Amino acid sequence: MPTANRIIYFDHAATTPVAPEVVEAMLPYFSGSYGNPSSIHRLGRESARALDQSRQGIAHFLNCQPHEIVFTSCGTEADNLALRGVALAQRARGRGRHLIVSAVEHKAVLQTALDLRDHYGFELTVLPVDKDGVVAVTDLEAALRPDTILISVMYANNEIGSIQPLPEIGALARARGIPFHTDAVQGGGLLPLDVDDLQVDLLALSAHKFYGPKGIGLLYVRRGTPLWSQVTGGSQEAKHRAGTENVPYIVGMAKALTLAQMSRVNNNAHQAILRDRLINRVLREIPDVRVSGHRTQRLPNHASFLIGGLEIQGVLMGLDMAGIAASSGSACTSAAQEPSHVLMALGVDPATAAGHLRLTLGHSTTDADIEALMDALTPLVARLRQMTAAYA
Numbered sequence: 001m002p003t004a005n006r007i008i009y010f011d012h013a014a015t016t017p018v019a020p021e022v023v024e025a026m027l028p029y030f031s032g033s034y035g036n037p038s039s040i041h042r043l044g045r046e047s048a049r050a051l052d053q054s055r056q057g058i059a060h061f062l063n064c065q066p067h068e069i070v071f072t073s074c075g076t077e078a079d080n081l082a083l084r085g086v087a088l089a090q091r092a093r094g095r096g097r098h099l100i101v102s103a104v105e106h107k108a109v110l111q112t113a114l115d116l117r118d119h120y121g122f123e124l125t126v127l128p129v130d131k132d133g134v135v136a137v138t139d140l141e142a143a144l145r146p147d148t149i150l151i152s153v154m155y156a157n158n159e160i161g162s163i164q165p166l167p168e169i170g171a172l173a174r175a176r177g178i179p180f181h182t183d184a185v186q187g188g189g190l191l192p193l194d195v196d197d198l199q200v201d202l203l204a205l206s207a208h209k210f211y212g213p214k215g216i217g218l219l220y221v222r223r224g225t226p227l228w229s230q231v232t233g234g235s236q237e238a239k240h241r242a243g244t245e246n247v248p249y250i251v252g253m254a255k256a257l258t259l260a261q262m263s264r265v266n267n268n269a270h271q272a273i274l275r276d277r278l279i280n281r282v283l284r285e286i287p288d289v290r291v292s293g294h295r296t297q298r299l300p301n302h303a304s305f306l307i308g309g310l311e312i313q314g315v316l317m318g319l320d321m322a323g324i325a326a327s328s329g330s331a332c333t334s335a336a337q338e339p340s341h342v343l344m345a346l347g348v349d350p351a352t353a354a355g356h357l358r359l360t361l362g363h364s365t366t367d368a369d370i371e372a373l374m375d376a377l378t379p380l381v382a383r384l385r386q387m388t389a390a391y392a
Helices: 020-029 042-062 075-092 107-120 137-143 166-176 247-262 264-285 312-321 341-345 367-387
Strands: 069-072 098-102 123-127 148-152 180-183 202-206 217-221 289-291 302-307 356-360
Touching (some): 020 247, 042 069, 042 247, 069 075, 075 107, 075 148, 075 180, 075 202, 075 217, 098 107, 107 123, 123 137, 137 166, 148 166, 166 180, 247 264, 264 302, 264 367, 312 356, 312 367
Parallel strands (some): 098 123, 148 180, 180 202
Antiparallel strands (some): 069 217, 202 217, 289 302, 302 356
């Protein structure tokens, strides 16, 4: 069981701890090498060199050119820049005003698309998904129009873990000459990021999802993709995003992505074994439970369940009292009272959606952690169900 000094952490989809190697890489740029990378003196050149090296390191893992990387404050800003920047640029060129997104997108994409529809005169198609949360390429093809100017489908879902068929979607978009954006925030440290293999034109990442610092992200923008800056007032980031670059955090993100991608295969194998063990035990030991999302085509560290007969807040509080951190879905909407739009898109009824539990593993998760979780979770669910008149 957890000790007074250790939390058993099953919420890596919300955020990850910053790796010690990342902290070490960042530290010099808070004090000793603190220059503005736009300055021409020695301190400025040191920061500019760190910025360039970080950009090159990240570009290596994305298989792109360094100048195609735009640093942002987070994944949400990167998604906003992609949708608004491309939509406005495409409309100004007379290409059209029709956008396509999937129904299970993170709110950073979905609400931005709705804002473009409701306040900027764009037309929007929200693609349905199947019961596992996966887009059908045939549905996307049927939704395309001559005036379609942008497609956005996420790489992997943060709430249910399902992975989308990006290469097939990208091939269809490329054949029609339509820019294709993916929110890859949840898969940044877990999935391959070669933008040519994925056939994407824009890709968003956030460092805190792969053991880097919070407050830094990026948008890959394929050369030639029309994009209007959404933050003006400077010529930084090839005029795509004004503002002095956050050098320490950019250095940290580059280090974190290097560590994550270099160890990805081994870490994924470790986490997938534990994930499957956890899923099997939950299904075996707790009645009236089913997995949410695709059973196999899912992130290697992601286990999520629909637990019948109760609201998940009681489970989360009970686990927290036992020293175990878990969640019910997206950390960005965990305080919201309405049912998850992702689960609604899967056809889950609101009462069942109220019992959604997300358990996401990390590099340090052990067999003992799984045992401790199950020792707490199984009796906790039984006790809460006994207390719930609706279930009885």
